[in-house]
Amino acid sequence: xxxxxxxxxxxxxxxxxxxxDRTCLKILEKLLLKCQYHxxxxxxxxxxxxxLRENKNNFDLVISNVHMPDMDGFKLLxxxxxxxxxxxxxxxxxxxxxxxxxxxxxxxxxxxxxxxILKEVQTIWQHVIRKKKTxxxxxxxxxxxxxxxxxxxxxxGSSDQNERPSSSRKRKEKNEDDDEENEDDHDNDDPTAQKKxxxxxxxxxxxxxxAAVNQLGIDKAVPKKILDLMNxxxxxxxxVASHLQKxxxxxxxxxxxxNQQANMAALLGSSSDTSYSGMTSLGGSTQFHNNHYKSxxxxxxxxxxxxxxxxxxxxxxxxxxxxxxxHTHNNQLKFQSAMTRxxxxxxxxxxxxxxxxxxxxxxxxITVSTNIQTMTNKFPDYYKxxxxxxxxxxAFILESNPQEKQVAEGYKNLASQNSQYLPSLENRxxxxxxxxxxxxxxxxxxxxxxxxxxxxxxxxxxxxxxxPHTDAHEFCNNVPFQGWDNNHNNHDASYHSSHVVGxxxxxxxPAVNAVEPEENLDYSYCDSLQMKRDRTTELTEGSSFNPHxxxxxxxxxxxxNSGISNNPGSLEDAVRDMxxxxxxxxxxxxxxx
Amino acid sequence: xxxGQMQRQWMGYMKSLFMEGFxxxxxxxxQQLQDENNPEFVVxxxxxxxxxxxxxLKDLSFAVDQQSVDFKKIDAHVHQFKGSSASIGAQRVKNAxxxxxxxxxxxxxxxxxxxxxxxxxxxxxxKNKLETLLRLEQQIVAAGGSIPMMEWN
Numbered sequence: 001x002x003x004x005x006x007x008x009x010x011x012x013x014x015x016x017x018x019x020x021d022r023t024c025l026k027i028l029e030k031l032l033l034k035c036q037y038h039x040x041x042x043x044x045x046x047x048x049x050x051x052l053r054e055n056k057n058n059f060d061l062v063i064s065n066v067h068m069p070d071m072d073g074f075k076l077l078x079x080x081x082x083x084x085x086x087x088x089x090x091x092x093x094x095x096x097x098x099x100x101x102x103x104x105x106x107x108x109x110x111x112x113x114x115x116x117i118l119k120e121v122q123t124i125w126q127h128v129i130r131k132k133k134t135x136x137x138x139x140x141x142x143x144x145x146x147x148x149x150x151x152x153x154x155x156x157g158s159s160d161q162n163e164r165p166s167s168s169r170k171r172k173e174k175n176e177d178d179d180e181e182n183e184d185d186h187d188n189d190d191p192t193a194q195k196k197x198x199x200x201x202x203x204x205x206x207x208x209x210x211a212a213v214n215q216l217g218i219d220k221a222v223p224k225k226i227l228d229l230m231n232x233x234x235x236x237x238x239x240v241a242s243h244l245q246k247x248x249x250x251x252x253x254x255x256x257x258x259n260q261q262a263n264m265a266a267l268l269g270s271s272s273d274t275s276y277s278g279m280t281s282l283g284g285s286t287q288f289h290n291n292h293y294k295s296x297x298x299x300x301x302x303x304x305x306x307x308x309x310x311x312x313x314x315x316x317x318x319x320x321x322x323x324x325x326x327h328t329h330n331n332q333l334k335f336q337s338a339m340t341r342x343x344x345x346x347x348x349x350x351x352x353x354x355x356x357x358x359x360x361x362x363x364x365x366i367t368v369s370t371n372i373q374t375m376t377n378k379f380p381d382y383y384k385x386x387x388x389x390x391x392x393x394x395a396f397i398l399e400s401n402p403q404e405k406q407v408a409e410g411y412k413n414l415a416s417q418n419s420q421y422l423p424s425l426e427n428r429x430x431x432x433x434x435x436x437x438x439x440x441x442x443x444x445x446x447x448x449x450x451x452x453x454x455x456x457x458x459x460x461x462x463x464x465x466x467x468p469h470t471d472a473h474e475f476c477n478n479v480p481f482q483g484w485d486n487n488h489n490n491h492d493a494s495y496h497s498s499h500v501v502g503x504x505x506x507x508x509x510p511a512v513n514a515v516e517p518e519e520n521l522d523y524s525y526c527d528s529l530q531m532k533r534d535r536t537t538e539l540t541e542g543s544s545f546n547p548h549x550x551x552x553x554x555x556x557x558x559x560x561n562s563g564i565s566n567n568p569g570s571l572e573d574a575v576r577d578m579x580x581x582x583x584x585x586x587x588x589x590x591x592x593x
Numbered sequence: 594x595x596x597g598q599m600q601r602q603w604m605g606y607m608k609s610l611f612m613e614g615f616x617x618x619x620x621x622x623x624q625q626l627q628d629e630n631n632p633e634f635v636v637x638x639x640x641x642x643x644x645x646x647x648x649x650l651k652d653l654s655f656a657v658d659q660q661s662v663d664f665k666k667i668d669a670h671v672h673q674f675k676g677s678s679a680s681i682g683a684q685r686v687k688n689a690x691x692x693x694x695x696x697x698x699x700x701x702x703x704x705x706x707x708x709x710x711x712x713x714x715x716x717x718x719x720k721n722k723l724e725t726l727l728r729l730e731q732q733i734v735a736a737g738g739s740i741p742m743m744e745w746n
Contacts, residue, residue, distance in 0.1 A: 027680050093679055117619075
């Protein structure tokens with residue numbers, strides 16, 4: 001259906017509008033019609049869900065009120081993301097940042113404030129495109145990849161550019177023939193990686209999983225039976241078991257409801273879905289874009305986004321460093337469960353000390369042109385790039401045992417040395433923090449500096465050049481942290497980041513380096529996502545890396561990093577800090593580090 | 594009265610409604626959304642607003658009169674009312690709702706009751722104004738004229 005209208009997109013985009021308030025619904029409908037979208041309205045969430053379930057392909061986008069009598073809008077958001085993988089926009093008369101944050105966590109692509117105005121509605125189509133771009137890339141099941149492709153090229157010239165390099169990189173990395181579909185359930189065996197088959201829990205795979213669990217009944221769902229029902233080649237009972245464990249934790253987390261702390265924790269700990277590192281704008285209209293947020297089960301499970309993501313996830317992390325240190329293994333599990341659905345194996349993105357990383361890279365014949373340490377020395381204290389440490393990515397850790405310790409040590413060192421540069425933990429998902437690569441200028445291999453200004457293509461190239469096959473470059477997160485302001489772009493960026501983080505290994509926290517033009521983020525995002533998916537090395541439960549260790553290290557880093565704010569504080573404090581940081585950052589740099 | 598005169602009267606009335614804060618820019622957006630495809634749009638939306646509002650106010654009255662007051666429920670109603678009044682541009686009603694919600698949070702039942710009265714009053718005011726305005730519009734259209742487009746800064 002989209003194909004017919006492709007040329008005229010976004011005309012004819014099919015929107016499902018949900019609001020129990022008839023007045024608002026009518027106005028919204030008219031606004032959407034004015035934009036020449038095709039509109040279907042529903043007055044409650046159940047009706048909306050039924051419409052969607054009848055035929056998922058009937059709609060391109062869902063826009064829904066948060067507060068509805070029969071079902072919480074956030075719940076609808078999650079379900080839509082989980083089941084249909086459609087972009088969802090939330091709106092509400094409530095501009096409370098907590099609500100916006102919740103939207104993000106549940107995976108909303110965007111969060112509008114009532115009264116909704118025409119201008120806001122005119123641009124919502126972008127979420128559909130973004131989502132298609134990501135879906136196309138990451139989901140070989142995606143039915144709309146064709147139209148997405150066409151639209152992409154029509155709309156953004158660079159999208160193709162982005163895809164190609166990542167495809168080639170993928171191929172190089174994985175010796176695979178299928179390009180965009182890096183999300184293949186079966187494509188786990190990276191010849192260069194360690195022996196263990198890694199399972200990528202793509203949204204599609206997870207859907208199968210959830211369907212199987214639901215069929216069996218959550219109480220009776222045992223890994224063996226789930227495995228049989230899922231009927232996926234090469235999936236082992238162990239894979240299912242660990243995933244099930246995470247899923248159970250996730251369910252538990254959801255049912256425990258959300259409180260501020262939980263939100264923060266999820267924000268910090270969850271990488272999947274869309275936890276955005278607490279990017280919300282304080283007051284005012286909050287728009288964020290969660291483009292790729294793939295909903296997965298998380299509260300935010302990716303909806304998309306952002307959403308928003310939203311938008312989104314709570315994981316055991318709290319915003320303060322101290323409590324984290326006290327966390328037990330339990331938290332670590334939660335943390336893991338918070339992992340992106342796509343990549344539940346992305347456990348900990350730990351920062352890598354430049355030394356450790358260098359060594360690793362050198363051992364692989366890769367030269368890192370810039371020493372991260374140097375980088376940090378260059379900048380004055382107040383100029384703290386929000387660099388996310390390069391996710392150590394299990395790849396590093398897993399690749400060679402002897403290097404594990406080294407890397408781990410490296411992390412510790414880096415953490416302590418660079419704690420001041422670490423992003424405020426309060427507002428970031430742990431994964432995000434760790435997974436992002438250090439966005440340090442000069443590190444050709446990593447920093448997608450170009451990403452800021454030039455889109456991911458360039459940074460991809462960099463990465464390719466510098467690191468042919470390691471995962472390190474994948475972390476070159478090029479989604480800069482856009483800050484908290486109400487700027488649409490900013491949210492977009494952050495959203496993108498978070499999305500990337502969530503979906504991939506969960507950590508690509510956008511470096512708060514620059515204010516990047518929206519389009520770039522988009523590309524970056526896609527790239528990162530692409531990269532992430534390319535990574536075949538996920539940390540499986542049985543990997544040699546000790547997640548707990550990493551977790552503790554993670555925590556330590558976080559703790560050290562409470563430079564931004566020593567008190568876990570409230571969300572507002574964290575957000576304020578972030579804004580301050582961002583402002584400082586923005587003042588200092590024009591965009592690229 | 595001839596069309597031109599009616600139109601001027603309408604414009605004067607609109608201006609006063611804006612000046613006095615009864616309506617805000619959202620209402621203008623509604624006016625602008627009305628087109629040949631949907632010439633009765635504003636009337637339809639306003640009618641829906643009246644219907645829903647009356648229902649909400651009834652529910653609210655019922656809720657505050659309870660022995661044991663459910664503030665969450667009251668807050669939910671007020672929240673919805675705030676949303677619809679904001680969407681239609683009924684500024685004073687919206688503001689009254691905002692105040693009402695604050696007292697709900699404080700769980701101050703007396704203040705809530707008086708807020709409810711306020712909200713009701715504002716609603717009745719704006720209802721009258723809107724009905725007058727729409728009647729004027731009907732007359733203009735019936736006389737073969739068109740409703741002027743207003744820009745509000």
